[in-house]
Amino acid sequence: MTEATPTNVARRPFLGRIGEVPHVGLVAALVLLAIVGLATRPENFATSSNLVSILALASTIGVITVGMTFVIIGGGIDLSVGAVMALSSVWATTLATQSYGPAVMILCAVLVGTGAGLVNGFLIAYGRMVPFIATLAMLVAARGLAQRMSGQRTQLVQQANTAIVELSTTRVLGLPLLVYVFALVVALGWILLNRTTFGRRTYAVGGNPEAARLAGIDVRRHTMLLYGLSGLCCGIAAVLIMARTTTGSSTHGDLYELDAIAAVIIGGTLLSGGRGTIIGSILGLLIFTVITNLFILNGLNTSDQLIAKGLIIVVAVLMQRRGALTGT
Amino acid sequence: MTQTPGRRGFLLGGAVLGAGALVSACTSNEPAAQPSAAAAAATTEAAAGGNDQPGTQVTIGFSAPAADHGWIAAIAKNAEAAAKQYSDVVFKPVEPTNDINQQISAVESLIQAKVDVLVLLPNDGQQLNQVARQAMDAGIPVVNLDRVFPDKLSYRTWIGGDNYGMGVAAGHYIGKTLKEKGVSNPVIVEIQGIATLPLTQDRSKGFADALKSYGFSVTAKQDAQFTVESGTEVAANLLQAHKKIDAIWNHDDDQGIGVLAAIKEAGRSEFIMVGGAGSANAMREIQSGSGVLAATVTYSPTMASSAIKLARLIAQGKGMSDLTENQVPQSITLASETVTKDNVATYLPLGFES
Numbered sequence: 001m002t003e004a005t006p007t008n009v010a011r012r013p014f015l016g017r018i019g020e021v022p023h024v025g026l027v028a029a030l031v032l033l034a035i036v037g038l039a040t041r042p043e044n045f046a047t048s049s050n051l052v053s054i055l056a057l058a059s060t061i062g063v064i065t066v067g068m069t070f071v072i073i074g075g076g077i078d079l080s081v082g083a084v085m086a087l088s089s090v091w092a093t094t095l096a097t098q099s100y101g102p103a104v105m106i107l108c109a110v111l112v113g114t115g116a117g118l119v120n121g122f123l124i125a126y127g128r129m130v131p132f133i134a135t136l137a138m139l140v141a142a143r144g145l146a147q148r149m150s151g152q153r154t155q156l157v158q159q160a161n162t163a164i165v166e167l168s169t170t171r172v173l174g175l176p177l178l179v180y181v182f183a184l185v186v187a188l189g190w191i192l193l194n195r196t197t198f199g200r201r202t203y204a205v206g207g208n209p210e211a212a213r214l215a216g217i218d219v220r221r222h223t224m225l226l227y228g229l230s231g232l233c234c235g236i237a238a239v240l241i242m243a244r245t246t247t248g249s250s251t252h253g254d255l256y257e258l259d260a261i262a263a264v265i266i267g268g269t270l271l272s273g274g275r276g277t278i279i280g281s282i283l284g285l286l287i288f289t290v291i292t293n294l295f296i297l298n299g300l301n302t303s304d305q306l307i308a309k310g311l312i313i314v315v316a317v318l319m320q321r322r323g324a325l326t327g328t
Numbered sequence: 329m330t331q332t333p334g335r336r337g338f339l340l341g342g343a344v345l346g347a348g349a350l351v352s353a354c355t356s357n358e359p360a361a362q363p364s365a366a367a368a369a370a371t372t373e374a375a376a377g378g379n380d381q382p383g384t385q386v387t388i389g390f391s392a393p394a395a396d397h398g399w400i401a402a403i404a405k406n407a408e409a410a411a412k413q414y415s416d417v418v419f420k421p422v423e424p425t426n427d428i429n430q431q432i433s434a435v436e437s438l439i440q441a442k443v444d445v446l447v448l449l450p451n452d453g454q455q456l457n458q459v460a461r462q463a464m465d466a467g468i469p470v471v472n473l474d475r476v477f478p479d480k481l482s483y484r485t486w487i488g489g490d491n492y493g494m495g496v497a498a499g500h501y502i503g504k505t506l507k508e509k510g511v512s513n514p515v516i517v518e519i520q521g522i523a524t525l526p527l528t529q530d531r532s533k534g535f536a537d538a539l540k541s542y543g544f545s546v547t548a549k550q551d552a553q554f555t556v557e558s559g560t561e562v563a564a565n566l567l568q569a570h571k572k573i574d575a576i577w578n579h580d581d582d583q584g585i586g587v588l589a590a591i592k593e594a595g596r597s598e599f600i601m602v603g604g605a606g607s608a609n610a611m612r613e614i615q616s617g618s619g620v621l622a623a624t625v626t627y628s629p630t631m632a633s634s635a636i637k638l639a640r641l642i643a644q645g646k647g648m649s650d651l652t653e654n655q656v657p658q659s660i661t662l663a664s665e666t667v668t669k670d671n672v673a674t675y676l677p678l679g680f681e682s
Contacts, residue, residue, distance in 0.1 A: 041569070049594075050568040056593075057561060152395035154556055154582055154682045156609070168593050176593070244560050246589045251396060251555040296565035299548045302523060 023268065025319050026283040029312075033290045041297045050293070052175060056168070058289040059182035060085075060240045061259055062282060066189040067117075067233030068260040069281045073193070074226040075206035075273030076131040080120060080138035081234050082256030086249065087146040088112040088238035093155040093248030102163040109242070110235035116142055117231015121224030135227075139257070146250035155248045167243035178240045185236060190278045202226065207274025262309070263288060266316040287312065379641065379649045380414075386643035387418040388636060389438035391431060392449040392473070394424040397554060398582050398682035399605055402629035403449060403473070410633035417640055428455045435459045439466055445643040447635050448483075449473040457482050471639045473632060484642060487635050487660040489627040491527045494579075494664040495534025497625040498602045501666050502575040503542035505600060505622070514574035515547045515599075517566055519559065519587060521579045523551035531579055531604070552583050559586030567591065573599040581607035581624060582682045588613070591620055606667060608679030615672045623668045629680050631662055 037045035044050055064081045071078045091097065092109040116138060123134040157164050167177045193199035204212040205222050213219045241252050266284030269276025288309060295305045388411060395401035404424060411419035420443055422434040428451050438446060439462060446463050450456035453475045460470050460482040470477075474488035506514045518535060521528045528551070536546055550566055552558035559578070567573075567590065578584045581603045591601070603610045603624030613621045638656050641647070647654045667675045 044569055044571070047568070053564050053568050053594075057564060147396065152401045153398055154585060156585070165589075168589075241557060244589060244593070245556045245586045247556045247585055249556050252557050254553070254555065254557075292561070293565050293568070296550055296562065297569040299550070299569070302551050 023277075023280060023283070025316070026267065026280060026287065029287055030283065030290065033287065033294060037290070037294050037297070040294070044297050045294075048174065050297075052179070054286075054289050054293050055179045055182070056176050056244070057292070058285055059178045060237050060244065061256055061263075062182050062285050063185045063233050063237040063240065064230075064253075064256060065260045065263045065281045065285050066185050066278060067230035069264050069267070069269055069276060069278050070189070070193065070202060071131075071226050071230045072261070072264050072269050072271060073206045073273060073276045074202045074223060075209065076124065076223065076226065077135065077261065077271070078117075078120065078227060078230045079132065079135040079257045080116065080142055081230065081237075081260055082253030083139045083142035083146070084113055084116045084231055084234040085238045085241065085253040085256065086251065087116065087142040087149075088235045089242050089248035089252050090146040090150045090155060090250055091248075092238060093157060093242060094149060098158050098161055102161045105161060105164060105242075106239050109238040110232060113235020113238060114228055114232045117234065118224060118228040120231065121227030124227065125220040125223040143250060150248070150250050152250065154251075157242055157246050157248070164239065164242050165246050167240065178243055181236065181240060185233065186278060186282055193278055198222075198225075203274055205273075259285075259288060262313050266313060268320055284316070379646055382414070382416045383644045383646070385416050385418065386444040386640055387420055387441075388639045388643070389435075389441070389443035389446045389468075390419065390421040390448075390636075391434050391438065391446070392421075392424050392632075393431070393451045394426045396426065398607055398680055399580075399627075399629055402680035403632040406629055406632040407447065407636050410636040414640060416644075417636070419636075426451060428452060431456060432459045435463065439463050439468060443468060445469050445471065445639040447471045447473055447632075447639050449632070450475050450477070453477045469639075469642050471635050471642065473635045485638055485656055485658055485660070487631055487638060488662065489631060490661050490664050491530035491627070492534040493661075494604060494625050494627055495531040495536070495577075496538040497534075497664045497666045498577045498604065498623075499535045499538025499541075501602055501623050501625070501668075502577060502600070503539050503544055506544065506574055507542055511574055514544055515570055515572060516544060517570060517573055517576045518546050518549035519562055519566065519576065519578040519583070520549055520551040521554045521583065528579065535577060552580075552586075554580050554583050556583060556586035556589075559583035560590045561586075563587040563590035564594065567594045567596055575599055576601040576620075577604070578602070579604045581605045581610040584610055584621070584624075585682065588619060588621065596620075606665075606675065606679055607682040608676065609682050611667060611672050611676050611679040614667060614669055615676070617669055623666055626665045626667060626675070626678075628662065628665075628678055630678055634660075634662075 064085065068078055068081060088109040091112045092105040097105055097108050120135050120138050123129045124131050170177050193202065201217050201222050204215065204217060205219050209219050242248055263285035264281045265271060266287065267277065267280030269281060291308055292305060390407055392403055393400055395404060408419060408421065411417045420438065422438060425431050425434065431451055435448065436459060446468055448456065448460060448470055457477045457479050460477050461479060463470050464482055469484035470482065472483035472486040476486055476488065477483050502516060516539065518532065520532060532549065539545055548566065548569065550562050552562040576599055578587045578601060584603045597620055599620060600622040601620045603621060604627065606624050606626035606628055610621060610624045613619055614623060642656050648656055
C-alpha cells in the first residue's frame with residue numbers, strides 16, 4: 001500500500017520509472033506491432049493516412065478510456081460507458097435536439113453523459129451500491145432508454161448540422177479535428193490527475209478510502225465526481241462517434257466498456273485502485289487499435305483478433321505482477 | 329435476366345400493396361412457381377380481388393425478435409400494417425424480445441390462447457423449433473418467417489428471403505459493371521455482417537459464385553457487426569489496406585451508413601459500392617447519385633406483410649389465387665432484386681427506414 005501515496009507515483013526517480021515494467025513493456029509491444037506491420041504490409045502500414053486512420057479510430061474509445069482510468073484509480077469500475085455514450089448520441093440526434101443546431105447537440109450529449117455518470121456516482125457513493133452493480137444497472141437501463149428514444153432506428157445527423165460531421169472530415173495539419181479533441185482530453189486528464197488536488201485525492205481515495213477519509217477528504221463526494229467525470233467523457237465520445245458515423249444509435253459503443261477496461265488494465269492501472277497512469281491507458285488502447293488495423297490490413301478475421309487481444313490482456317497482467325513483485 | 333417475370337410480379341405486388349390487392353407479391357417470387365406466376369400476372373388483379381374479400385374471422389398470433397436494427401423494426405411494422413387491411417383478421421402480437429427463453433414462453437401463451445394461426449420470426453430457428461412443433465401438434469398452423477425451423481413438422485409454410493441470391497445479385501451487378509468498364513484484375517472488397525451467422529456465409533458464397541462467372545474473385549473480406557459503428561471501423565481500415573479499389577459490396581444498408589461515412593472521411597471515390605437489404609436511406613443515396621453507392625440488393629422486410637397474408641389464407645383454408653393449387657405452398661423464397669438509379673423510384677416506397 002505504500003505505492004498508493006501520490007507523491008511516490010509522481011516523483012519516483014528516473015531509474016525507478018524505467019524499472020516500472022508496464023510502460024517499457026507497452027512501448028516495446030507497440031514497436032513490435034509496428035515491426036510486424038512493416039514486415040507484412042510495408043506499402044500500407046507506415047503511410048501517414050494509415051497512422052491518421054489509427055488515431056481517428058482510437059479517438060472515440062480513447063476519450064472514454066481517460067474517464068475510465070480515473071474511475072479505476074479511484075477504486076471503482078464503470079461498466080456503463082458504452083451504453084451511456086449510445087444514449088448521449090441518441091439524445092443529441094433526436095429531431096427535437098437537432099432543430100436547435102450543432103452547439104446544442106454537443107451540449108446535450110455532454111450533459112446527458114455527465115448526468116448519467118452522476119447518477120452512477122450518487123448510487124455508489126451515497127446509496128452504498130457496489131460499483132459493479134450500479135453501473136451494470138446503468139448499462140442495461142441506458143441502452144434500453146436509448147432504444148426507446150430512437151424507436152430502435154439509426155438517427156442520421158441532418159444536413160443542417162453537418163458542423164458535427166466536420167469534426168471528422170475537416171483536417172488541420174493532416175489530422176482530423178476529432179484527433180485534436182482526443183489529444184486535448186488526454187492532456188487535460190493528465191493535468192487533472194498529476195498536477196491537481198483532485199488527482200491526488202483520486203489516488204488517495206482509491207488506495208485507501210478509510211485513510212483518505214481520516215485525512216479529511218470527502219470520499220463520497222469525490223467518488224461521485226469521478227463517475228460524473230467518466231460520464232462527461234462518454235458525452236464527449238458521443239459527439240465524436242456522431243461525427244465519425246454521421247449517426248446516433250442505440251447500437252453504438254457495444255462492448256466499449258470491455259475495451260476501455262482492458263486498455264486501462266494493460267496500461268498498468270491496478271483494478272483495486274490507487275495506482276495507474278493515463279499515458280499507460282492510452283498506450284494500452286493504441287495496442288488494441290493497432291492490432292485491429294494490422295489484422296484487417298492482412299485480411300485476417302475477427303475471431304483471430306479476439307484471441308490475440310485476450311492473450312495480450314493475460315500477458316500484460318502477468319508482466320505487471322512480476323514487475324510489482326520485483327519492485328517491492 | 330431470367331428473373332424478369334418475377335421482378336415484374338414483385339413490382340406489381342408493391343404497387344398493389346397500398347391499394348389492397350395483395351397476394352401477387354408473394355406468389356410471383358416463388359421460384360418453383362415462376363412459369364405459372366408469369367402466366368397469371370395478367371389476371372392477378374381480378375383473381376386477387378376474390379381472396380381479399382372478407383371471409384371467416386381469424387386470429388393471427390405474431391412473435392418476432394425485439395428490434396435493434398431497422399430491418400427488424402420494419403418487420404413488426406409491416407406485419408401490423410398488413411393485418412390492419414383486413415376486417416376479418418384479429419392481430420395478436422406478443423411483446424418482442426431477444427431472449428430465446430422469453431420468446432418460447434410468448435409463443436406458448438399464444439398456443440394457450442388458441443389463436444387460429446401463428447406467424448413466427450424466431451430469434452433462432454433451432455432453439456424455437458420445439459415450441460413451433462408444439463403449436464403444429466396442437467393444430468395451429470405456423471407460418472415461419474425468414475429464419476427457418478430445421479424440422480419441417482414445425483411449420484406449415486416458410487416464407488423468407490434468399491441470402492445466397494442476394495450475394496448473386498450483388499455479384500452480377502458488380503461483375504457486369506466492371507466487365508463493361510473493361511477492368512481486368514479488379515480489387516473487389518466485401519464487408520460482411522456478423523460472420524458466424526449462416527446467412528452471412530450464404531451471402532458471401534453467392535457473391536463469390538456470381539463473381540466467378542465473370543472470372544473475378546473477392547480480393548479482401550472483413551466482417552462487421554451489422555451496426556453503423558462497426559461499419560465505420562471496418563471500412564476505415566479496409567480503405568487503408570487497399571489504395572485502389574474497384575468495387576465494394578457491403579452486406580447491410582444499416583451498417584452501410586457507417587461504411588459511407590468512412591469513405592467520405594477518407595475522401596475516396598474511385599470505386600462503386602453496392603449495398604444490401606434495401607433501406608430507404610440507401611435508396612435515397614442511390615437516387616441522388618452523389619456518392620459511391622450505385623446499387624443495393626434487396627432482402628425486403630415486406631416479407632412480413634406477405635406472411636400475414638399467407639397466414640390469413642391458411643386459416644381460412646384458401647389457396648393463392650395466382651396458383652392452380654387449392655392450398656398455400658409449403659415454401660416461398662423471395663427473390664433478391666437489384667435497385668439501381670434507373671429503377672429506384674419504384675422501390676423507394678418499399679424501402680425501410682433504418
